[in-house]
Amino acid sequence: MxxxxxxxxxxxxxxxxxxxxxxxxxxxxxxxxxxxxxxxxxxxxxxxxxxxxxxxxxxxxxxxxxxxxxxxxxxxxxxxxxxxxxxxxxxxxxxxxxxxxxxxxxxxxxxxxxxxxxxxKNGGFFAAFTDKQMHELEKKQKLWQHYGNNKLSMIDNNGVSDIVNTNAYVGGLVDEHCGHxxxxxxxxxxxxxxxxxxxxxxxxxxxxxxxxxxxxxxxxxxxxxxxxxxxxxxxxxxxxxxxxxxxxxxxRKSMPCGTQIVTTEVLPTELAQSLIPSQYCVEDMNYKLDYYRITADNRLLFGGGVSYGGGDPESIEKLLKPHMNKIFPAMKDFKIDYAWGGDFLLTMSxxxxxxxxxxxxxxxxxxxxxxxxxxxxxxxxxxxxxxxxxxxxxxxxxxPHYPFPGGRLFRVPFTMMGAWYYGLRDSLGF
Missing domain, CATH: 3.50.50.60 (FAD/NAD(P)-binding domain)
Structure with a gap:
């Protein structure tokens, strides 16, 4: 069973x-x-x-x-x-x-x-690391407003701390139409x-x-x-x-991909509320993005990473804890209670x-x-x-939908090459 x-x-x-x-x-x-x-x-x-x-x-x-x-x-x-x-x-x-x-x-x-x-919980935040990503979010706001989403607002560097308490971002986009x-x-x-x-x-x-x-x-x-x-x-x-x-x-027209999540121990209420004062869910604008939020019982839930072809890395905690600590340095002394992964399905388009x-x-x-x-x-x-x-x-x-090039044998390495390229662009700020 x-x-x-x-x-x-x-x-x-x-x-x-x-x-x-x-x-x-x-x-x-x-x-x-x-x-x-x-x-x-x-x-x-x-x-x-x-x-x-x-x-x-x-x-x-x-x-x-x-x-x-x-x-x-x-x-x-x-x-x-x-x-x-x-x-x-x-x-x-x-x-x-x-x-x-x-x-x-x-x-x-x-x-x-x-x-x-x-x-x-209502509300979400798309977080930008760079001015280029802020420009992308400004375009997203106009695009989504054109199609009827009027619950959007841009946040500059001065307003980030009211949403999420970190120095990692230069700004972002609030979407009150989403939630978690x-x-x-x-x-x-x-x-x-x-x-x-x-x-x-x-x-x-x-x-x-x-x-x-x-x-x-x-x-x-x-x-x-x-x-x-x-x-x-x-x-x-x-x-x-x-x-x-x-x-x-x-x-033949799809490929399983793994993503991973960790959840901390229960945090002191004051600390949990200070990490994300808005109580929104957050995701960044990188190609291989991180996403996180506070759970109902005051844990920090933090996800990210992609394993093409499905499955999990040897240590999910070692993969994600450095990302978490970069956004929230105060988290380095708190332990991880749960770490797990699961597969989503990727299409060529x-x-x-x-x-x-x-x-x-x-x-x-x-x-x-x-x-x-x-x-x-x-x-x-x-x-x-x-x-x-x-x-x-x-x-x-x-x-139209097409199979991944090279069939099952090559779909994973081809996709990994593309992800490596975009990941390099993220790390260099392009």
Whole structure:
């Protein structure tokens, strides 16, 4: 039986609901594969629309990236709207821009309607090390305001200490439309919301095969696990970096990447409040960025690093503690209580992949580090498409996606070379 990794999130759960393993043959309108945010958002929205939905999770709800991430509700996509316009045209950019800030609203709506306790706090800060990064943030502010985000304000060097108590930054951008949460509590709260309206969840029920049967004018799919099977009219693949090779076509167009997080011991209340007086979540503007925030019980949670191909370095603490100490020198004498990693899914374009396989299989994957908000948007779009309105879904489905150059053998070294180049630019201040 698979359990949660040894993370702060798992250790700080007040309670945890166990869902049964699938051991029989059942039927549903929709079978969702994957118990992270993508699958949960899709399942909730479809169940609310009146469908009979079954969700299958190979381990535990929120076991993957949804229960391990930094917990930051960051707006837009891994490639921003100006990049999308340059490479895919103004019509596509306008359509995606209109959805760029919706994910956080979907999360807040779930929290409010289903009374989900997930330590939600409002507000975030993009921190700049250099004047060049400040200029980039000024452009981001104008870009996002153009697409409807009016909760933004630039902060110069004199105002940084009111946001985050460090001398590392020259300024930054406040976004009051984002925020932060306890990600595993959010996933488990969404699972409870789904079952409260009639949805079924089965854990420890890894899908090993999907068989499609033609029945007159309709296709029915048999979604098989080791001990059971779901007969469904539609299937949603939402396993992301943890789906493995269940659908090889999707695996070829994506690559798992690891990211790591540490959490300190509980800090004195006065110290915790002084580190980030605003209580915002923070991320810097480097290509290989660091991100951090104060937890509900006054720990400093600090994340960063990327391991291409997935997995973790030999010592997560040795990787991240120097970054933490550089931002907050006072942290050097406080110990790390938890250190863990997890995989997110990277695409060649850095844009999410939504689409169809055949007539009745839908998929979403590849948020490339922007998964908390985008996964919830994707779930809503999949539900809309399955319900009969694919106009917004097709904006993403029509984006071209390509496999990494050199196939599986070379995708990791090629990507590492690019990351090394941009990391060098960050370190030199270019």
């Amino acid at each position: 698979t359990c949660y990794p040894d993370s702060y999130y798992a250790a700080s759960l007040e309670r945890n609901t166990d869902y049964p393993c699938l051991t029989e043959h059942i039927s549903a309108d929709i079978c969702v594969v994957g118990g992270g945010y993508s699958g949960l958002a899709t399942a909730i929205t479809l169940q609310e629309k009146g469908y009979k939905v079954v969700l299958l999770e190979g381990s535990k709800i929120g076991f993957g990236a949804s229960g391990r991430n930094g917990g930051q509700l960051v707006n837009s996509f891994s490639r921003d709207i100006d990049y999308i316009e340059k490479h895919y045209g103004k019509i596509t950019a306008n359509a995606m821009g209109a959805m760029a800030f919706e994910g956080a609203d979907i999360i807040r709506d779930f929290i409010k309607r289903y009374n989900i306790d997930c330590d939600y 949460i306890h990600p595993l509590k959010l996933a488990l709260g969404e699972a409870e919301a789904f079952t409260s309206i009639g949805g079924q969840i089965f854990e420890q029920s890894k899908v090993i095969n999907i068989e499609h049967l033609q029945q007159s004018d309709n296709i029915k799919s048999l979604v098989k696990t080791a001990q059971g099977c779901v007969s469904a009219k539609k299937v949603v693949l939402a396993g992301n970096a943890y789906m493995g090779n269940l659908e090889p076509k999707l695996a 850095r844009l999410p992949q939504l689409g169809r396989i055949g007539e009745n299989v839908y998929y979403t994957q590849g948020y490339s580090g922007h998964g908390v908000n985008t996964s919830h948007l994707a779930g809503k779009l999949l539900a809309e498409a399955i319900h009969g309105d694919s106009s917004r879904f097709d904006v993403f489905a029509n984006l």
